[in-house]
Amino acid sequence: MPMPDRQHWHDPALPFVEARRACDSRACYKAHSHPTFSIGAVDAGVSHFRGAAPGTQRLTPGTLVLVPAQRVHACNPEPGAAWSYQMLHVDADWLQQLREESGVTQQTPGTAACISQDRALYRQFCQLTALLFSDACALEKETALVNFIGTFDEHAFAALPMAPAEEHAALALIDHLQALADEQLALSSLDAMARWAGLGRYALIRACHRATGLTPHAWLLNARVNRARTLLRQGCELAEVAYRLGFADQSHFQRVFKAHAGTTPGAYRRGGC
Numbered sequence: 001m002p003m004p005d006r007q008h009w010h011d012p013a014l015p016f017v018e019a020r021r022a023c024d025s026r027a028c029y030k031a032h033s034h035p036t037f038s039i040g041a042v043d044a045g046v047s048h049f050r051g052a053a054p055g056t057q058r059l060t061p062g063t064l065v066l067v068p069a070q071r072v073h074a075c076n077p078e079p080g081a082a083w084s085y086q087m088l089h090v091d092a093d094w095l096q097q098l099r100e101e102s103g104v105t106q107q108t109p110g111t112a113a114c115i116s117q118d119r120a121l122y123r124q125f126c127q128l129t130a131l132l133f134s135d136a137c138a139l140e141k142e143t144a145l146v147n148f149i150g151t152f153d154e155h156a157f158a159a160l161p162m163a164p165a166e167e168h169a170a171l172a173l174i175d176h177l178q179a180l181a182d183e184q185l186a187l188s189s190l191d192a193m194a195r196w197a198g199l200g201r202y203a204l205i206r207a208c209h210r211a212t213g214l215t216p217h218a219w220l221l222n223a224r225v226n227r228a229r230t231l232l233r234q235g236c237e238l239a240e241v242a243y244r245l246g247f248a249d250q251s252h253f254q255r256v257f258k259a260h261a262g263t264t265p266g267a268y269r270r271g272g273c
Contacts, residue, residue: 013138016094017145019129020087028076036089038067040075041125045083049075052113064116064125071113086129098146101200104153114156124148137248142190143205143217150202166207169197174212174219182227186246188220225260232269241265
């Protein structure tokens with residue numbers, strides 16, 4: 001099914017971010033600014049950007065533009081041509097708090113935009129926007145957003161390297177989570193986990209991945225599946241297990257369980273694996 005010319009995404013569960021995708025667009029924009037930190041990606045075609053260095057920069061596919069809040073800018077396709085792009089708008093106050101956690105100095109309003117030709121960063125951004133438009137849970141989307149911003153800041157602002165104490169804090173958090181009751185495990189959030197560990201959210205993601213090979217969200221999902229195995233062996237009904245462990249519905253529970261266990265929860269409960 002072809003992608004619509006324009007798509008917008010926002011979610012009340014993540015009020016600090018919204019996304020947009022445009023395909024084969026010929027729309028042009030006057031110089032303007034946003035109260036948000038904005039990230040744009042050129043997917044196809046060529047555009048001309050004003051808002052970074054003096055004059056106009058020609059942007060080709062695979063280019064990212066990161067625009068601080070209140071920075072006046074404009075980005076338009078070449079005359080008579082179309083282009084495809086993606087946009088992300090991040091709340092400035094939320095971003096400031098995230099950067100303060102990592103020790104990154106907040107940019108002053110009106111700071112020039114940054115243009116990046118880093119292909120790995122572009123691919124990570126595309127993966128992030130695809131995830132935002134998917135039916136993934138809010139925690140997974142928030143984790144990917146924090147990880148993307150932290151990755152960019154780490155390269156752009158030379159953030160401090162990770163200390164061994166951060167890995168120890170991540171492992172202590174894992175021990176803490178393993179001891180939680182089913183309902184508490186289901187309700188764990190990135191913010192709550194970071195506060196418990198005494199780390200910033202990006203530092204927690206980085207430390208958890210270093211210590212376990214998984215992000216906090218991926219570890220939680222794996223832990224919930226392992227907890228589900230125990231409940232299913234005890235004879236609990238699928239709907240009860242899905243509810244107790246915080247899955248959106250029974251269908252969501254079945255998809256996640258099969259992806260981790262290689263079989264459906266029903267077959268597992270019957271002893272078919």
